[in-house]
Amino acid sequence: MDSRKQRVLEALIDDYIATAEPVGSRTLARKYGLGVSSATIRNEMADLEELGYLEQPHTSAGRMPSDKGYRYYVDEIMRPTRLNARDRERIRHAYHVRVRELHWFIHQTARLVSELTLYPSMVVAPPLAQALLVDLSFVPLGSGTVLMVLRTSTGMVENQTLAVPDEFDADKLWALAWDFTQEFRGVSLDELKNRILDPLQGDINRYRELWQLAFKWVTGRDGDDDKVSLAGPLNILNYPEFRDIEKVRRVLGFLETKTAVELVSRYFSDGVQVVIGAESSLDDIQDCSLVTATYRLHGSVVGHLLVLGPKRMQYNRVTSIVEAVSEELSRALHG
Amino acid sequence: MDSRKQRVLEALIDDYIATAEPVGSRTLARKYGLGVSSATIRNEMADLEELGYLEQPHTSAGRMPSDKGYRYYVDEIMRPTRLNARDRERIRHAYHVRVRELHWFIHQTARLVSELTLYPSMVVAPPLAQALLVDLSFVPLGSGTVLMVLRTSTGMVENQTLAVPDEFDADKLWALAWDFTQEFRGVSLDELKNRILDPLQGDINRYRELWQLAFKWVTGRDGDDDKVSLAGPLNILNYPEFRDIEKVRRVLGFLETKTAVELVSRYFSDGVQVVIGAESSLDDIQDCSLVTATYRLHGSVVGHLLVLGPKRMQYNRVTSIVEAVSEELSRALHG
DNA sequence: ATTTAGCACTCGGACAACGAGAGTGCTAAT
DNA sequence: ATTAGCACTCTCGTTGTCCGAGTGCTAAAT
Structure with a gap:
């Protein structure tokens, strides 16, 4: 050569x-x-x-x-291109907001990337299973409902409203959350799943049902709903290689079912990775390439970012974008 | 005839x-x-x-x-068909869960309907603008972040994590939330938007910034994110009338941009409505029909449910499903 | 020893011609 | 009022033909 x-x-x-x-x-x-x-x-x-x-x-x-x-x-x-000023600005300012919700970051990132690249983009949130429990709290909402709020070491704040059997006042709930947090702080959600739910004693016993609900909720969080954010799927319709409806079905189906999550964990190593066509060994995206990158929270890799396009992708532009965005995201999460 | x-x-x-x-x-x-x-x-x-x-x-x-x-x-x-036992069961049990989150109901409903009909389905949540504020609370999460929880008369519980300027302890936050709630309870979010933010006096003054953040958040909630849940968009790819990529683009684009929200409010009246082809006067879905229904909360119509398919739709089955689901949903929300 | 011009060859896509098939409208018979 | 029969129309798939783009090879030129 x-x-x-x-x-x-x-x-x-x-x-x-x-x-x-x-x-x-x-x-x-x-x-x-x-x-x-x-x-x-x-x-x-x-x-x-x-x-x-x-x-x-x-x-x-x-x-x-x-x-x-x-x-x-x-x-x-290929040599990396320098992004134009407009795009750089856009990336720099993408996270200048008060919102501190991880989901929001994820979602925002996916949108940003798909708009800049003109390809579909997905962002995978930190896998909850590996996160450690920081604390759990309950907020009484009246009329037999309680808002449970879970914080984890990956900065995720998950919450959900539940119907509870009895009315609880704020103090009781507070005590219960305290106990729960004491019991399980620092335990990974994955490990938590294997904990046998100790028969509760004494005072706590009255709250058994709520305790169990909370436990079940916390450990049951790995249904991958919300863990992945997808943006711009219809972008692929702009490329002539997807003139065929069958291909569209396969690719959009792939994106929708979020098989990508599993895939991406295989290209886990840090930095920007490019996967071309059959290299992914996934039938549905044989005609596609992916560009993935990782982002970090407090220095360690917690999640992934992914662009999917035809093999005929603008690799240099896309890798530049993905790199810049993942860095900016890591920076934003850090602060 | x-x-x-x-x-x-x-x-x-x-x-x-x-x-x-x-x-x-x-x-x-x-x-x-x-x-x-x-x-x-x-x-x-x-x-x-x-x-x-x-x-x-x-x-x-x-x-x-x-x-x-x-x-x-x-x-x-057309005469309505009776759904088979299997489908009826499915609908009946769809909401037998502890989760009390409105978003969850919305999402679940969209999925249920699209799986039963094999068409794309959308569910529109109660418009926040018309909801009345019930209460606001703050949950301190430590490290300068606060979870704000908003309850409205439509049963929506919205919440968001925010970075706040100072550290607040639980008592201060509680007091602030209390004041906020006292000030604005029963006011619709729409009306709230027009309230001039009174210059705060006395004790409250110290919390001005958080107060403003909260106000801004509460009144700024009508970006239609999350208000609409879409399920099964790719179902349309199964129908031969969507062999043409241009049509697919139009219809999926229509669903994605959620123009439907606006559309649906036009067919607002109660009960099941069918809109056929050009009747909708929306270019993007000239070749489609929609079936919409309303659901209720405490007796009054708060939201809509929508199925989109080719004009060659199984109207009797779809109307039956939509009717049964909307009733079941109303029932579930009531309890 | 490379590079280039020239040329024969191959293949797909566009286009026209054609026949088959499906379906109609009309007329005349029932 | 209904139906059988028939001529007519239009689409669609097939076939044959032609054209152009692009190649590989050979021989000449540098």
């Missing part, structure tokens, strides 16, 4: 990304200043194909990048 | 609903026991077309119902 081959590959991928059409030698010679004739390029292309970087949909068509070609492009050729 | 025409129209619509193909006279004569020959039916069909109930995509095709035809079918011909 000499440097001219690289330049040919780069030009071809750039063109294919822009047009979604197989690229021929003539086009390449004309539009990109490669300084050689189309015949020479033809030879180079034949070589690149033999090496596995390009493929041909059929004999007399131009060539398009293979997964391996994209991989080489992403790893070796 | 004699009774035989009615029967022909009914058979034709039933067939068209089942097949999505224009129906010819021969098919009608063969599959439905109308007791007359295809020639007779042909004459009837010609009449029905002249009356505006049917239309022909082109000369030598069968016929399909026009909007007017569907309208007649819905209003005059």
Whole structure:
């Protein structure tokens, strides 16, 4: 792979990304200043194909990048672009608000990323199972309902209104929450699940039912509702590779069922990762690429951020965006 | 419109609903026991077309119902079907849970309806603007954050975590919430917006900033986030009329932007309503029908429920489902 | 030893011609 | 009033043809 081959590959991928059409030698010679004739390029292309970087949909068509070609492009050729001032500003100011709710951050981030990239984007919240319980409190709302508020070490504040069997006054509830917190502070929700619910003694006994409700609620929080925020799914309809309704169904279905959560935990390591086509080994998104990044809370990786698009994705722009946003998000969560 | 025409129209619509193909006279004569020959039916069909109930995509095709035809079918011909035991059970048990969160009910309902009908479904929560403030409370979460909890007369419990300027202890917060509640109880959020924020005096003055935050939060709640729950949008991909990506984009876009909220308030009256095609005068869903219903809280209508599908919708089944669910939901909210 | 011009070849897509099939409307017979 | 029969119309799928884009190869040029 000499440097001219690289330049040919780069030009071809750039063109294919822009047009979604197989690229021929003539086009390449004309539009990109490669300084050689189309015949020479033809030879180079034949070589690149033999090496596995390009493929041909059929004999007399131009060539398009293979997964391996994209991989080489992403790893070796592509240089990160600097985002324009407008986008940088947008990212910088995205989190300047009073709201401190983790869900809000997640949601906001997904929207921001999908609007900047024009691809669908998902943000995965810190997995609750690994979070440690910080405290639990109850807020009496009257008429037999109570608001339970759970705080965890990942900064999540989850809450839910429940119907409770008896009326409780504020003091009783306060005492109960206190006891609960004392009992379980610092325990991970995952581990909590395996705790046997001690038969309660003494004073506490009267609150058994509420205690049990709380326990059940706290440990039952891993239904992945709300843990993932999806934005801009319809963006994929703008790309010609999704003209086929079956593909749309697969991809949107994939996004909707949030299989991505599981997937993303596989590309867990820090930093920006690119997954191209079949590399994900997920049938539904064989024709897609993903760009993922992690974000941090107090220095440790707690969640992921993900962009899904056609393989013909603007990798350099997307990776830049994803990197900038994940950094800004980590910074915002820290403060 | 004699009774035989009615029967022909009914058979034709039933067939068209089942097949999505224009129906010819021969098919009608063969599959439905109308007791007359295809020639007779042909004459009837010609009449029905002249009356505006049917239309022909082109000369030598069968016929399909026009909007007017569907309208007649819905209003005059169709008889409600009794749901099967399984579905009835499903609806009856849908709300047997301890969770008392309005959002949960909304979400659950949307899912239930879309799964039963196999069409996309939306549920619109009670408009906050018209709700009256019942009370506001603050829960200190430590490290400069506070959870604000708002209760309204529509049973909504909204809450949000905010970063606050100073540390507050529980007593101060309690006092502040008490004052806030005293000041504004019974005021609708809409009206509250027009209240001038009295310059605070005396003791309260110290909390000015938190007070303002709370006020801003309470009155700023009508961004329609969360007010609408959408389920099963991808169901439309199962119907052949949405083979075309442009239509899909329009309809999913319509659902995503939640224009439906505004639309639905126009069909506000109680009970189950059917809107067919152009009747909605919304370009994006010209090829769709909607079935809407209202649900009640303590006897008065507070929200809506909506199913969107192709005009070729199973009107009788959908109306039955929507009716049963909205009743069950009202019942559940009442308790 | 590379590069390039030239040329024959291949393949898909667009287009027209065509026939089959479905369905109609009309007329005449029942 | 109904129905059988028939000519007519229109769509859709198939087939054949042509065109253009693009290739690979060979031979000439640098």
